[in-house]
Amino acid sequence: MFSLDTEDPRDARPFLKKGGASYSYTQAFSHGDSIFSGCSRALCIIFCKKDLATVAAYIGCLRANIVPLLIDADAKHHWKTRLVEKYDPQYLFGGLDLADLFPDYEKKTDFHDSVLLASQAGSKTILHPNLAVLLPTSGSTGDPKCVRFSKKNIEACTRSICEYLSLEEHSVSISLLPVHYSYGLSVLHNCIYKRARYVITELSVIDRDFWRLVETEKVTDISGVPFTYEAMSRLKPGNGQLKTLRRMTQAGGFLREDITQRMRKICVENGVRYYTMYGQTEASPRIAYLDPEHAEEKSGTVGVPISCGEAIIAETGGRSGRGELLYRGPNVALGYALCAADLQRGDDFNGSLMTGDIVEIDPDGFITILGRKKRMIKMSGITFSLDQIEQELALQGFNCAAIGVDEELTLVTERAEVELLRALVTKEFGLRGRQVAAIQVPTLPKNGSGKIDYHLLSNEYLR
Amino acid sequence: MSNREKYDAAFLEVFEIDAGELNEGLEYQSIKAWDSVGHMALVAELEDIFDIELEMDDIIDFGSYMTGINTLKKYGVEF
Numbered sequence: 142m143f144s145l146d147t148e149d150p151r152d153a154r155p156f157l158k159k160g161g162a163s164y165s166y167t168q169a170f171s172h173g174d175s176i177f178s179g180c181s182r183a184l185c186i187i188f189c190k191k192d193l194a195t196v197a198a199y200i201g202c203l204r205a206n207i208v209p210l211l212i213d214a215d216a217k218h219h220w221k222t223r224l225v226e227k228y229d230p231q232y233l234f235g236g237l238d239l240a241d242l243f244p245d246y247e248k249k250t251d252f253h254d255s256v257l258l259a260s261q262a263g264s265k266t267i268l269h270p271n272l273a274v275l276l277p278t279s280g281s282t283g284d285p286k287c288v289r290f291s292k293k294n295i296e297a298c299t300r301s302i303c304e305y306l307s308l309e310e311h312s313v314s315i316s317l318l319p320v321h322y323s324y325g326l327s328v329l330h331n332c333i334y335k336r337a338r339y340v341i342t343e344l345s346v347i348d349r350d351f352w353r354l355v356e357t358e359k360v361t362d363i364s365g366v367p368f369t370y371e372a373m374s375r376l377k378p379g380n381g382q383l384k385t386l387r388r389m390t391q392a393g394g395f396l397r398e399d400i401t402q403r404m405r406k407i408c409v410e411n412g413v414r415y416y417t418m419y420g421q422t423e424a425s426p427r428i429a430y431l432d433p434e435h436a437e438e439k440s441g442t443v444g445v446p447i448s449c450g451e452a453i454i455a456e457t458g459g460r461s462g463r464g465e466l467l468y469r470g471p472n473v474a475l476g477y478a479l480c481a482a483d484l485q486r487g488d489d490f491n492g493s494l495m496t497g498d499i500v501e502i503d504p505d506g507f508i509t510i511l512g513r514k515k516r517m518i519k520m521s522g523i524t525f526s527l528d529q530i531e532q533e534l535a536l537q538g539f540n541c542a543a544i545g546v547d548e549e550l551t552l553v554t555e556r557a558e559v560e561l562l563r564a565l566v567t568k569e570f571g572l573r574g575r576q577v578a579a580i581q582v583p584t585l586p587k588n589g590s591g592k593i594d595y596h597l598l599s600n601e602y603l604r
Numbered sequence: 605m606s607n608r609e610k611y612d613a614a615f616l617e618v619f620e621i622d623a624g625e626l627n628e629g630l631e632y633q634s635i636k637a638w639d640s641v642g643h644m645a646l647v648a649e650l651e652d653i654f655d656i657e658l659e660m661d662d663i664i665d666f667g668s669y670m671t672g673i674n675t676l677k678k679y680g681v682e683f
Binding site for chain 1: 618620637640641642643644645647648651658659660663664665
């Protein structure tokens with residue numbers, strides 16, 4: 142992938158940097174190779190951190206034809222064990238504490254402060270030949286459901302993104318987003334494809350040292366989620382901070398139009414190109430983008446489909462109109478997996494993705510997102526299934542109805558302990574108190590077929 | 605309500621802590637709620653309450669309960 146297995150004259154170029162340590166492409170490849178030396182095709186769960194070892198291991202997997210499943214190293218312990226049970230991976234890569242968590246695995250090798258463990262019993266998981274990468278669909282609801290990607294999916298998406306952003310080998314990106322998050326992973330892919338630089342940091346835009354790093358490393362590209370730009374629109378960085386920047390991209394959920402406008406103004410004043418983008422993990426992950434040339438005329442839209450794909454109204458088959466967005470393209474993933482057996486599956490989606498988003502496409506092809514068909518919301522850039530939240534809470538003894546919009550979850554319950562419920566859900570799913578409301582009702586309303594009437598609840602309790 | 609009381613109320617409201625947890629040693633990242641997202645929420649709340657708009661340097665340097673008081677004084681908020 143991205144000619145990772147062929148020599149490229151640009152491979153001597155600097156690639157990764159964290160603190161005082163840096164790797165060229167050649168060095169990162171050889172570190173990746175050494176981690177997996179002697180390993181044959183198998184599944185490897187990488188417990189991701191923002192460090193050099195995570196990126197080296199990811200590249201090592203791709204070069205050794207090993208399938209990486211990327212998850213957050215800070216995920217809850219019970220979720221990690223659930224994933225390992227469900228997928229029976231041959232290898233685990235992560236921090237030194239990993240050996241204690243998984244006694245059925247033995248240490249194979251170590252690299253910096255990380256270890257590669259191998260299953261003692263030997264994994265029985267069989268992998269489809271086209272399977273290249275796995276990402277969980279949800280950041281933290283504990284759902285083991287993953288999206289299956291082929292190399293073709295990732296290459297098609299990467300090529301299209303690099304094209305519309307005009308990325309080149311002198312671009313420098315910074316790791317505001319983690320690589321276990323599909324948008325964050327695509328930022329890394331873009332860099333690899335162009336042999337550009339990737340600066341790794343745990344800092345955020347509100348840290349002074351972040352802006353120092355942007356300046357000293359001559360960062361050209363910032364990729365952020367709504368929070369990044371909500372913060373930045375208040376910070377109002379000026380030429381002192383933005384002089385090396387060429388582009389900013391926003392995806393990962395809906396950003397209020399007034400904040401988008403403020404960001405555009407800041408960017409125009411500082412010669413930065415600002416892109417609003419839309420996607421889903423299932424599209425590896427990009428579907429559409431709005432470039433600065435059309436930002437004013439088409440404000441409020443998420444732009445047009447990326448060059449390798451097309452947008453269709455599912456109900457009519459039309460290229461414009463209103464309805465559920467059907468996206469077609471070579472970047473649509475192979476399908477989902479719920480357990481190890483699913484990793485033998487081939488292409489279930491056949492290049493067609495029902496996005497579950499209700500949209501309007503104008504005659505020029507620009508897409509406006511009107512709402513969601515599926516019961517999904519995004520919180521701080523992470524997608525949550527409302528049904529999954531209900532199920533997890535039911536397991537903990539709380540029957541409730543979960544409703545919400547992006548950044549706002551409301552739980553309606555018949556029980557009186559609403560504060561306890563709020564505390565439980567914020568802790569369990571890593572949410573913030575302000576994102577969650579809990580309301581007690583005498584009885585949860587049901588519709589004619591005896592199911593919870595979400596429509597009525599949403600009208601009643603959502604802003 | 606005095607400005608000091610309004611200032612304290614913003615911390616309690618944004619970080620969802622009890623008055624007992626609020627003290628002069630409170631700093632950025634000293635409690636879970638005061639992370640980057642909490643920080644921006646606190647800034648937004650204080651800007652609303654005191655009808656001011658903080659400069660980038662002041663938002664970034666607002667590293668503790670005590671420095672915040674000095675920052676707001678710069679914007680004419682009397683304590």
